[in-house]
Amino acid sequence: MEKPRLLSLGADEAERGLMRWAFSRDYDVLEASGRAEAVDIARDGRAAVGIMDLCLPPSKAQGAAEGMKAVREVLSTNPLFKAVVLTDLDRREHAMRAIDIGAFDFFTKPVEIEDVRLTVRRAINTYRLQVESMGGQPGAAWPGELIGLSQPMQQVFSTVRKVAEVNIPALVRGEPGTGKETLARAAHRVSSRHSMPFVKVACDSMPENVLGAELFGRASADGLAVCKGKIDLADGGTLYLEEAGTMSLTIQKRLLDRLFSRCPEKPPPGAKACADTRVISSSTRDLRTMVRAGEFSEDLYNRLAIITLDVPPLRDRGEDVYMLAVYFLKKYSKELGKPVIGFSAGAVEAISGYSWPGNVREMENRIKRAVSFSKNSEIAAGDLFLPSGATGCVQGSLADTREAFRKRMIYEVLSRNSGNVTRTASELGISRQYLSRLIARFNIKVAR
Known part of the structure; x- marks a missing residue:
């Protein structure tokens, strides 16, 4: 089995030698003594994880400018x-600044090799999980907003792949701002219909008569010309019904007849009677409750919700919160031409401690505004204009977060191995003795 590749960046040959000695048994260690060489290794895809010393020449004596670059x-x-x-x-x-711009973890020298080994193993596993969630090719399938390592988002990715593989209707449910349209577009993008149109209809933004014409089309006054509806424009592709729960019962009946009946209503002149359209709907309201209340057609619901996809609110996505913040920071720094490279320590705590009631949309808007008006290289907590007292629940530090990750990882692997320390140590890539010390430190107990 081919070893994973590991970049080792450092100006000190002796320190690189130590890393080579410590990791060469389990990894193919690729050494770099300078920034350009390290960037080449990453660009070529020769390594996905790296141990990077921030103290590089020519700035080694003065600070970490070259390492940060x-x-x-x-x-x-x-x-x-x-x-x-x-x-x-x-x-x-x-x-800490490196963490702000997206580094995975950090250590102060002198390092405990077993600590670094455990973190590298976690980094490798994280990278593999991200690649797997994107269909096997980094960046090939999902848009950036769908970055997520949390368990709820992994379930979402799995369901999106299933939605993409079958040509049947799907219903996306979730709070406002969670990214329902983004998920619908992702499902279309990785489906067999990806080269055909993705047509969105905002059902909640127009009155009934306008929505009817928007969906089904209309004939001109003289009856000679036709304005195609969105159903026909989506022929061969995907029709996305945003906020389907806001449609009137009349529109629901026409939609049921047009899309799912063997004898559909007569379309306008020039329009197809049966459009080859895959339907994805979304709703912030519970359509099942609306069905029971007589506000939504049960027949239509049963056809639209053959597959359901529940998008978690941002407050339930744990480690995804900061990853998304970094993504939006990079996105708008580039789009707006602003030299903003990260968040201050206070901003990191504010982002992690806020409940984000407006979900991903709120985060994107707040970070876009912060980048737009920033005059510094870092976004401070005040730049986000979070409600007063909204982040008071934040406790601990980045080091505490890292310790919590480490404890959880050890517990999960130990549980999977039924408490067998030897097998767990082997899977984590650390010594049995060191694992035993960590188990004692974290007071981890697993039934054998």
Whole structure:
């Protein structure tokens, strides 16, 4: 079996030698002594994870400017790259800035090799999970807004792939701003209909008579010309009904007849009687409750909801929150031409502690505004204009978060191995003795 490749970036040959000695048994270690060499390795896809020393020449004596450039350029070249950064104890703030711009984790020197080994294994697993969630090719399938490692989002990705594979209607449910349209577009993008139109109809934005003409088309006054409806425009592709629960019962009946009846209503002149259209609907309201209340057609619901996809609110997505924040920061820094490279420590805590009632849409809008008006290289907590007192629940630090990840990972692997320490240590790539110390430190108990 081919070993995973690991980038080792550092100006000190002896330190690179130590990393080579520590990791060469389990990894194909690719060494780089400078920024350009490291960027080439990442660009060529030769490594997806790297141990990167921030103290590089020519700025080694003054700080970590060159190392920060290396991290930034590597992540720009390959957004999924996992950079584990090393820095001197008195330059810890540089490591924190590296985390802000997307580094995976950091250590202060001198390092405990077993700690680094465990983090590298976690980084490799994270990278593989992200690639798998995107259909096997980094960046090939999902748009950036669908980045997510949380369990709820992994379930969403799995369902989206199923939706894409079959030519039957699907219903996307979730709170406002969770990304229902983004998911519908992703399902279309990776389906066999990807080269055909994706046609959106905002059912909640127009009165009944206008919506009817929008969906079904209309003939001109003289009856000679025809204005095609969105159903016909989506022929061969996907029709996306946004907020389907706002349609009147009259429109629902016509839609049921036009799309799902063997004897559909007569279309306008020039329009097809039966359009080859795949329907994806979305709703923030519970359509089942509306059916029971007589507000939504049961027949139409049963046809639209053959597959259902529930999008989790952002507050339930754990580790995805900060990943999305970094994505939007990079997106709008580039689009708006602003030299904003990260978040301050206070902003990181604010982002992590806020409940985001407006979900992904609220986060995108707040970060876009913050980048637009920023005059600094970092976004501060105040730039986000979060409601007063909204982040008071934040506790602990980035180090606490890392410890929590480590504890959870050990617990999950130990549970999977029925408490067998030897097998768990082997799977994690650390020594049995070190794993035993971590189990004691975290007070982990697993039934054998």
